[in-house]
Amino acid sequence: MELSHISQDYLLAVKDIKKAILKSRYQAAKHANKELLTLYYSVGGYISMHSREACWGSNAINTIAKVLQQELPGLRGFSSTNIKNMRTFYEQWCSCLNRQTASDDLVGLIDGSFDKFRQTVSDDFPLEAFFMVGFSHHIAILANVKQVDERLFYIRKCAEEFWSFRTLKYKLTEELYRKKGSIRQTNFEDTLRDEDFKQRALRSFKDEYLLDFINIEEPEEPDERVIENEIILNIKNFIMAFGSDFAFIGNQYHIEVDGHDYYIDLLFYSRKLRSLIAFELKRGAFRPEYTGKLNFYLSALDEYVKLPDENPSIGIVLCKSKSEKIVELSFRDTSKPMGVASFRTSKELPRMLREVLPDMEEIRRLL
Structure with missing residues (x-):
């Protein structure tokens, strides 16, 4: 269908609807990512509590990952490697969240804790930036950066500038944080x-x-x-x-x-x-x-x-x-x-x- 034959009112309607669809998709993706991070953090805390206290055997995470695949065929994101990443995600941030995971509470762990998180890490850090960044980005930052301020810098950059995973890896390799704002000679x-x-x-x-x-x-x-x-x-x-x-x-x-x-x-x-x-x-x-x-x-x-x-x-x-x-x-x-x-x-x-x-x-x- 040629657009030249369509009423301008119809084209305006298409434009408005398209804008609403894209906004809705963005909001859905943002909320979905927040829910996913909440789940991964909760599971990571659960795994940390049981595996670090030697309640489980050395092969526990591999076994759990295999059984999960059998119970939920087609399940993605719960390989043994990623479950260990969830544990890392929890252990690296739990001191800032200042809340321990209960064995019977695996959902909604982050939401009630992030006011405390803001007070702990940085008063001006936008919490929505944390939830906008994908899990793989978070793990890459945790693996390469040790200081909290530096981690928050990369999280914020990922959220504000929509960095791809490849761009993030490039910036980490380049050590952008150590050079950011470090133009020492200006007037x-x-x-x-x-x-x-x-x-x-x-x-x-x-x-x-x-x-x-x-x-x-x-x-x-x-x-x-x-x-x-x-x-x-x-x-x-x-x-x-x-x-x-x-x-x-x-x-x-x-x-x-x-x-x-x-x-x-x-x-x-x-x-x-x-x-x-x-x-x-x-x-x-x-x-x-x-x-x-x-x-x-x-x-x-x-x-x-x-x-x-x-x-x-x-x-x-x-x-x-x-x-x-x-x-x-x-x-x-x-x-x-x-x-x-x-x-x-x-x-x-x-x-x-x-x-x-x-x-x-x-x-x-x-x-």
């Missing part, structure tokens, strides 16, 4: 008055980025435009490195000021910050003159591009290395919010390994 303290916006801005950038999709076979340091082209060719990977709330606007973004043409290397928009983000790519070490140029670009963006209801534009100099003292002095009298972050590519070793391993000349001599 945000002096240029951003709104405290909430300032904190969100700090959390949106890292001190170092792994751009492992850049793979340039050149004996010399590549030109900025070469790096820029590699980023454009792999723009999805670049956005993943910074966060899914970044939207790409363009490269060599043109701004005309009083008849003169200027070009910003990379321009993005952050939905979370509601702010334009200008990146200046530098192939070598940070230099003081980069600050004045970026400050000018940000002024031009605020003057000609930024919408009235958007927050001030932010600039990031992305370079290979930096002297903290030079950056500090360069930022001292600036008026626009900006920061400096470094990057490394797939062919570069992390600094800690570089300090341990011999340099290339030494390796050649040894060979």
Whole structure:
């Protein structure tokens, strides 16, 4: 049926119904996940109480899993491995929930305890985020992260940015938490008055980025435009490195000021910050003159591009290395919010390994 032959009233009805269906599906999925986590937590507590106190034999969980499959053919999620994961899920969170599992109570265990959970872990942690995250995500976080604050960070990110399991594994491997909000050198303290916006801005950038999709076979340091082209060719990977709330606007973004043409290397928009983000790519070490140029670009963006209801534009100099003292002095009298972050590519070793391993000349001599 061609849509052009259908009444606009009917199309509007379809749109409204479709919106209601999608909302209902989302709510159903959210409630279903909450019920599943409640069940897994309860079963985990039950298993923990009996197996840890040596009431059961060493093969108890395997036996229980097999009999459950016989009693409930087609049952999924209750393999011996997953039942052990349920036990881990319970044991890792029960101290925060501060409630023990009774042997005759396997349903509804979490609901009555989460006010206590909020007081225990973090006053500003949204409880709905915990229930929005799938069980496999929870187990991956528990397996890789030990500190509660760090676990809550990844849970919140999964819920807010709808991370897939693969994305979560990538972020865990990259140790996003240790780099989150760790962009150490900014002038945000002096240029951003709104405290909430300032904190969100700090959390949106890292001190170092792994751009492992850049793979340039050149004996010399590549030109900025070469790096820029590699980023454009792999723009999805670049956005993943910074966060899914970044939207790409363009490269060599043109701004005309009083008849003169200027070009910003990379321009993005952050939905979370509601702010334009200008990146200046530098192939070598940070230099003081980069600050004045970026400050000018940000002024031009605020003057000609930024919408009235958007927050001030932010600039990031992305370079290979930096002297903290030079950056500090360069930022001292600036008026626009900006920061400096470094990057490394797939062919570069992390600094800690570089300090341990011999340099290339030494390796050649040894060979």
